[in-house]
Amino acid sequence: VITSIDDNIGISLSVFEFTQEGNASVHLVDLSASYGHRDNFTAEISLSENLSGILHYRLRVEDTWGNEVITPWESIMVCDNDPPLLSFQEGDVDVSTGEVSRFVFRAEDNIGIVSHSIELSEHPDAVIQSHYSYPFLVITISMDESFPSPHPSLSVNVSDGNNSNGMELVLNLHDATPPTMEFLKVPEEMVLSGTYELSVIVHDNVGWRDPSVVWMGGDQGEAAAKVSVNMTEPEGTGFTAALFPPGPGSWVLNVSVFDLSGNAAIREFQYEIVDDVKPEPRIKTATTEAVSGESITLDASSSEDDSSIVGYTWTVTLPDGTEQTFTGESIDLVPTEEGDYTITLEVEDEGGNTAVASTTITVTPVPGDEDEGSGTDVLLWGAIIGSVLLFLVVILVIFLIVRKRSGGEAEEEEEEVLSWD
Known part of the structure; x- marks a missing residue:
């Protein structure tokens, strides 16, 4: 602003006043030092880089006698051609789905940052929060769980109202979301x-x-x-x-x-x-026919189960119906009676499941004992038959004697009858 001032006796005070559009503050620039007490002068006023927009100004002048003159307000448009400065300061470009990431940018301008915008490509569901406090722009991103590509870009733009500046940050997205x-x-x-x-x-x-x-x-x-x-x-x-x-x-x-x-x-x-599977009992013996007095081994070791067998119970039913009970995986049996022996095996597994198997062993007498017994029987039957025959002979003899006596008495009676005649 070039100002020319002229007075007949000299100027004692000269002040340049200006204010920005929308700002009530009035700035004063004292021009007195630039001319002293000359009658006229030319002053050049340089405005700060921080001023922009519509500027209103006027001049107030006094001479040495205190006479004052104030010029009307005039306006001038001040244009800002300097874009903001933007730089990346802090943050990890390696980000993960479902996690929160933080980025810090430095944003400066000669007249100040008035707005900013942030965009994350391919992730419209990501939650983005930002806060600008001169000169730092802090951005917090809560990544969603989508994974359209491994390299989304973060775009940041700042503006001073007249000029803008932006930058793009390529991120490395890692999938941290489990199935x-x-x-x-x-x-x-x-x-x-x-x-x-x-x-x-x-x-x-x-x-x-x-x-x-x-x-x-x-x-x-x-x-x-x-x-x-x-x-x-x-x-x-x-x-x-x-x-x-x-x-x-x-x-x-x-x-x-x-x-x-x-x-x-x-x-x-x-x-x-729960173990609900029954075991499979199996009786193993060398023979199913044995001789009286001979030892017989009964073995259940071949029994099977899905887990393990914890109990073996043997029940031996003798030919006369008597039962004998034994326990153990194997037992030795010595039969003393002839006939059929019923062998019953019950096994129990650790789950409490039981199952039963049975077999029959036929016991016969020792061959020598069988012949001796036959001879004794013959003698016995011979004695019985002999006794019966002897008894019959005695009866017959008695019968004959009685009959003979009865015949003699009859003859004597007949003789007596005849003599009476």
Whole structure:
């Protein structure tokens, strides 16, 4: 602003006043030092870079006698051609889905930053928060779980109202979101003889692979047993598995799946599998025919069970119906009576299940004892027959004697009758 001032006696005070549009503050610039007490002068006023927009100004002058003159307000448009300065200061360009990331930018301008805008490409669902406090712009991004591409870009733009400046930051997005498994069918409890089905639907932002179902643990320390799985249709929606309880006792069913980024989802189910399978008793003996007094070994060691057999009970029914009870995996039996011996074996496993098997052993007398017994019987029967015959002979003799006597008495009576005649 070039100002020319003229007075007849000299100027004592000269002040340049200006204010910005929309700002009530009035700025004063004392011009007295630039001319002294000359009658006229030319003053050049330089405005600060921080001024922009419409500027109103006037001049107030006094001479040495105190006469004052004030010029009318005039306006001038001050244009700002300097864009803001923007630079990246702090933050990790390696970001992950589902996590919060923080970035700091430095934004400066000669007249001040009045607005800013932020955009994250391909992630409209990401939550972006920002705060500007001179000279720093702090941006916080809560990443969503989508994974459209591994390199989204963060665009930042700042403006002073007249000029703007922006920059783009390429991020390295890592998928940190594990798959989720939705279990449609899961058995609540299991028995050893049952067959069960597991049905699962899998959700993931990038796709999934490698479903696995494994039995782990067991009371007897069995190794892990993998279960075969089948993918469900349409392809990639889930999988099913047929479950066969591996053994009685406490077991853990481990179900897992991985996504294409290597994140895993794992779920475990605890089962107390009830042993409802009966054992298979088996009686082993060298023969089913034995001789009286001969020792017979009865062996149940070939009996089988899914876990282990804890009890063996033998019941031996003698030919006369008497029962004898023994315990143990094997026993020795010495029969003393001839006839059929019924052998019953009952086995019990650790689950309390029992099963019974039986067999029959026929016992015959010792061959020598059998001949001796036959001779004795012949003699006995001979004695009996002889006694009977002797008895019959005695009866016959008595009968004949009695008859003879009866005949003699009859003749004497006849003679007496004849003599009377």
